Amino acid sequence: MKTFLFFITLSITLLFSCKENTKNENEESQVNENALESLVEVTSGNATFEEAFHKLPIKSVPIQAIISKNEKILTEMNPVAFNLPSIYELWYNKNYNYQLISGYRLNLSTEFYTAILKIKIGEIDQEHWLINYDFEGKIIDSIQVAIFSDGEYEYSTTKSTIDQNEILITSNFFVKDADEKEEMQRIIKILPDGKLKEISEKESILDFVAKELNIENSKRIEDLEAFKLQPNNPKEAIVVIPEIVEGSEEEEFFKLNSHIAIVDLKSKTITHQYFESCKTNDWVSDAIRLDEIKIDTAPYLVNESTRAFGISVHYFGSSRVNPYHNQKLSLFVKEKGTLKNILHNFSMEESSGEWNGNCEGEFESEKKTLIVSDKKTNGYFDFTIKNTIAKTRNFETEDGDCKEEEEIKKEAGVLKFDGKKYAE
Incomplete structure (x- = not known):
């Protein structure tokens, strides 16, 4: 009887061990799959997106998007309501530690909504995204308008000037311990349908x-x-x-x-x-x-x-x-x-x-x-x-x-x- 109970206990232990290993191996894909299912549920009705979007403070253009180290963090911001997991495929991966910390909205058109969302990555890095949405919360187009990234050997910054129909993006790349700097500018046109197009x-x-x-x-x-x-x-x-x-x-x-x-x-x-x-x-x-x-x-x-x-x-x-x-x-x-x-x-x-x-x-x-x-x-x-x-x-x-x-x-x-x- 004791031997029988031992084998049952061992079998159950092995079963849960196998399941735990499988879970660990597929944790990232399962979490992302669950996130996408949750995303569909949230955005299938536009009430959640509408509520989240209109809670953002509104700012007027022209405006400069730039990373600030003393960024005020807003609480209770729902990344799923803003469809962010569709931009960051690994949003739920704990190794990246993505956080939606702040944002604001811009009145660029009566045909679509525009939000600037501020994302913190880990302890230091930060990205700001301009995202155009349709009225149901579906992303029409998006682009990074501000970045601060501090790597082991180099760091980069990006800032933007946003106007009613155009974005001027200026990016700088610095090599640490060397007098090397590279600057690049891009001009993005905001089209009437909310799409974004790089122009000369x-x-x-x-x-x-x-x-x-x-x-x-x-x-x-x-x-x-x-x-x-x-x-x-x-x-x-x-x-x-x-x-x-x-x-x-x-x-x-x-x-x-x-x-x-x-x-x-x-x-x-x-x-x-x-x-x-x-x-x-x-x-x-x-x-x-x-x-x-x-x-x-x-x-x-x-x-x-x-x-x-x-x-x-x-x-x-x-x-x-x-x-x-x-x-x-x-x-x-x-x-x-x-x-x-x-x-x-x-x-x-x-x-x-x-x-x-x-x-x-x-x-x-x-x-x-x-x-x-x-x-x-x-x-x-x-x-x-x-x-x-x-x-x-x-x-x-x-x-x-x-x-x-x-x-x-x-x-x-x-x-x-x-x-x-x-x-x-």
Whole structure:
């Protein structure tokens, strides 16, 4: 009887021992699985999320997200209500010791909710997340906006400036016991649906100028917009945004107003701007397609202290048998808080022709170069015009070969400033 009881006791002990080992081996996956089940239960109704979200204090933008060592810890914050285990897969792993310690909400849109949640990891490290939620508490998108991480050999910090539609993230990496530091910046655009998209400085400044000048996104053509740093001042950028004139859009036909601006990148302000209506700027796309707008920063020194920049607009004909191209140049100089147009739509290149689509045809082209002269008129240097004119004839020989004859001549001219604009 004693032997029988011993075997029963031993069997039960071994059974529980095996179960305990299995539990230890799979503890992490079981806990996470239970957490996900709990998460589904909590977020299936939005009352818990709504309550947790609206308990957060509200702050206004622009705001800087930065790690503070003296962070005030809020009690009774429910990480499951904020869907955090779906961001941190090992949220319930005790080795990481994740804690939701604080947070606040931002009013960025009427289409989604935005929270900044502050997570402590272990005893030292900390992360702040910007999370956009739908109204049921489901995460639309998220990104780390502040970090402090102290490793054995290096540590890193990240801080962000959050605005209504954009986040500027600045990250620094330091190597301990060495004079090494690396800085990286990223620009994140907050889209109307709550999604987050990394964009370039060019895209960021174009969006900023469009917003400042009240240009609706529906009236923008991104492929025709232009951005370029001033070569003599890399903290300053030239921006061109053509604006579709309402009612002019019809297939490939449209008319454009001109918006040109100088932006101080350090202060992110428009220092100079220029506007011209489609009625006078010739920015019209029809059978002759307006195909490209470029910024020309060649050194157009119009006097000893004034440097102009150019905007060139390229037009192409849509006919295959009657090819056509024209490039027009306008020059601008700063004048107080505006830009002054001193050369208006000067034709720099033009080519046209007619051919049979195979070999035979006649073509003519002009290409002009502007050279700054040492002579002045009304306080501005004259420009010498060097014009190369080429006439080409293609024809088929008796042997069926395609031959080309070309005649080239050069002409010269002068552009002089009449007190308002340059003219020949």
